Amino acid sequence: MAMEKTFNASEAEPRLTAMWEAQNAFAAGANRSRDESFTIMIPPPNVTGALHVGHAFNNTLQDILIRWHRMRGFDTLWQPGQDHAGIATQMQVEKMLAATQQPSRAELGRQKFLEKVWEWKGQYGGTIVEQLKRLGCSCDWNRNAFTMAGAEGDPRVGHENSPNFHDAVIKVFVEMYEQGLIYRGKRLVNWDPHFETAISDLEVENIEVAGHMWHFKYPLAGGATYTYVEKDEDGNVTLSEERDYISIATTRPETMLGDGAVAVHPDDARYAPIVGALCEIPVGPKEHRRLIPIITDEYPDMSFGSGAVKITGAHDFNDYEVAKRAGIPLYRLMDTKGAMRADGAPYDAAATVALEVSKGLKTLTVSEADALNLVPEELRGLDRFEARKAVVEQITSEGLAVMVSEEFNDEDGETQTRLVPYVENKPIMQPFGDRSKVVIEPMLTDQWFVDAEKVVDPALEAVRSGEIKIMPESGEKTYYHWLENIEPWCISRQLWWGHQIPVWYDAEGHYYCAATEAEAIEKAGGKPLERDPDVLDTWFSSGLWPIGTLGWPEDTDEMRRYFPTDVLVTGFDILFFWVARMIMMQKAVVKEIPFHTVYLHQLVRDEKGKKMSKTTGNVIDPLEIVDEFGADALRFTNAQMAALGGVLKLSKQKITGYRNFTTKLWNAARFAEMHEATGSDGAVPQAEATVNKWIIGETAKVRETVDAALEAYRFNDAANALYAFVWGKVCDWYVEFSKPLLMDADAATKAETQAVMAWVIDQCVILLHPIMPFITEELWGTLGSREKILAHTDWPTYGGELVDAAADAEMNWVIGLIEEIRSVRAQMHVPAGLKVPVVVRDMSAEAKAAFEGNEALIKKLARMDALHGVTTFPKGTAALSVTGAAFGLPLADVIDVGEEKARLEKTLGKLAKEIGGMRGRLSNPKFVASAPDEVVEETRANLAEREEEEGLMKAALKRLEEI
RNA sequence: GGGCGAUUAGCUCAGUGGUAGAGCACUUCGUUGACAUCGAAGGGGUCACAAGUUCGAACCUUGUAUCGCCCA
Structure with missing residues (x-):
């Protein structure tokens, strides 16, 4: 049957996918012919996820490596699975509930809500798996794993093979707790007022926004005064005046209510006369104005603003450090929604206690300070941004704003000057939640932390020693920089969807960490206990992905065969989130590296280099591309743009070009088929004709180039070499050269050329298979009757020995003559x-x-x-x-x-x-x-x-x- | 402010010391028996700038400029 003129991707792809699946072609160890294993753990996409260009890129590279190793006979495993994605999934399900007029999360309660999430996961969680299959990903789908498999409520639908994942996570938490690597503490954390949960530093995006800097006067206690002197660089006095206040600049006036001190630099001569004195926070009921001390600390920048900084330890990370150094109490002002607190004793009672503390008559424990609500009655319950307006208004109306003169035109058009409050409009860096997009509030709360400093050294050493290689190398520098300055990792989340923290509390507030409630009760001596309602940061569990998916903590065959794994292919953006933490956790838990190579890539952008976003409207949907051009074209484009460390710009034009390449290959094969030059047995043919010797040598060269490129993770080099060979050598020259030999030459030459042509086309198909699995598998089946499918065909090993230098020189001369x-x-x-x-x-x-x-x-x-x-x-x-x-x-x-x-x-x-x-x-x-x-x-x-x-x-x- | 990186043809980008490359775009020609999703032939670059190292620099070093990303 004659071949069609083009490859019908939309017809062939599902058929080939079904064929591979029916043969279980991608099972771990399929086509294994040697002892070495080769393992890749897929970066688990969120269960909420839909395939985007980033997934398409990332998984193409993994599939190339996997198919290449499988053809070379390695014991190959590509472990697939999904991440439960705490916040993202909880958000998605809540949206679904709202959209379908079902009871909300709060109305359902924890138990019922979680049932809904599991139900939702069962329904939609497999979407991305089907999408990855459309790309041609040769994961061992029967081993599909899930980071919450085995957790309470898991109905075990589908075929997760890792019911232990939850057990593994709990076991690690308990072990790390017992080793003192995990602790509970009241610390300042990033609080997301939308989701009402703590988040880690990494989940915060600092974005520059237009902001204001207000300047206020904090009057000195009892009307005291001092001479404020300013000097220029040469020491000449430029300003000298009597002041009864200290001037403070702030971008967050609402936090003044929680100030515990004003700090100035110890070298700042301007304020030296009043260090140690008390000043008044100029807000709140007059009769209960709080006094706070003026202290010294290295933190204030003398040249910035007035040089004096208000210290609000419970709502700012820098202030928190100053407060801790100076023993300044931390007064929390807001509730979980970011509104001003409405709990606790009335303001006057609280302010009285705080005043005693300022005067040194009383000290508070951290929790006593936290219990104190210093928000005046009229501001209680107000949103933080409303409270800000109210505070500014109050201070200004009282005349305690710093004033500056401003020129303006009066009714007659005359220029006049007047005094106005000094408010600078300036860009400020503001923290936003990466999911919620609301302003993050530094908040003093009780949370669980991994003492990262204690587990960081083996992770640093693994990379420094070269045991783990990060590519491109610049990634290693970034890695060191972050790990060397690592902060405690906040791992508790005030969410419901996730691994619930295995800690139970008794009525006195003592807590017991254990794998099960029964064990905890035993530890508590039989006391009734209540479990910590919080769940773990999703990244805590995905940090255990390499071992959890292989059945750890059981001593499984898979753990022995496939761990440590080989390569991790992932985006630069999760180097800290995931890669570094996997290394830290695997090192801490099983004392081994999780993989020896990390391949980091950039974000996939549009053709102009812009981030793809729904609002910009420049999103390319990989599934639409697959529909239009076929998966192979998209995959080849991905491979071709995968230069190490390169910017990834995806354009339809490029994809079109590589779709054309698939057509070119198809037609070369079609030509071979027309001349009965198909289906070689794989043995390198013997050749007499120079042109045949030459193309055999060229094939050998490209095989070496492709292997060397893939060995070095230079996917672009492999793709470009194959493109240049197939199009530039085989199609442009060899097919043309072969025509007189196939049509007019003697029988022996014709037969030889048919054999060589068949072999060459087969080699093209084999070498291209890792990058373009569909069209090549289709051609493999079309061009001959084969013992094995292409995905299981042995990768060639021939090389330079097939290059005939004389034939090479002769053909180059012939080509040169023809071109001339x-x-x-x-x-x-x-x-x-x-x-x-x-x-x-x-x-x-x-x-x-x-x-x-x-x-x-x-x-x-x-x-x-x-x-x-x-x-x-x-x-x-x-x-x-x-x-x-x-x-x-x-x-x-x-x-x-x-x-x-x-x-x-x-x-x-x-x-x-x-x-x-x-x-x-x-x-x-x-x-x-x-x-x-x-x-x-x-x-x-x-x-x-x-x-x-x-x-x-x-x-x-x-x-x-x-x- | 700190860190990392980039700057090569009109565009997008390869190129780790030895004759500057690819794809796309462009111009001209082409119904030659695989392919018009094609073929043939062309035009097009002070490799950001400056200084240095070297027999030799797009490549190494230093500085400058511009842009990008990450972290404060």
């Missing part, structure tokens, strides 16, 4: 269909042999008829710039002397430039002395060739001038 004839024809406007004679003189024996050995090919491809040996060129002959002989096209009738002169002069110009450079180098004794011999030799040989060409061209030009 074509070029002269085109420039001399010889009609494309016209066959022309060629004249030659001074032909070397080599050139003669090369010409005669390939006469049929040359004549066909250059559209020439006979070659005439001559002693002198006839008038009007255009000379060819080829070595080994003086060829010419006798074009007396058609030649345009002017054009030919211009052509020759241009060629001579180019030659002169090259020759000049080479002569210059060779005449420099230092070059000859210092450069490697082979470079010198190469230059000499090159120069001789160019000089020969130059001689021919000069002679031709001279003849032309005689006409």
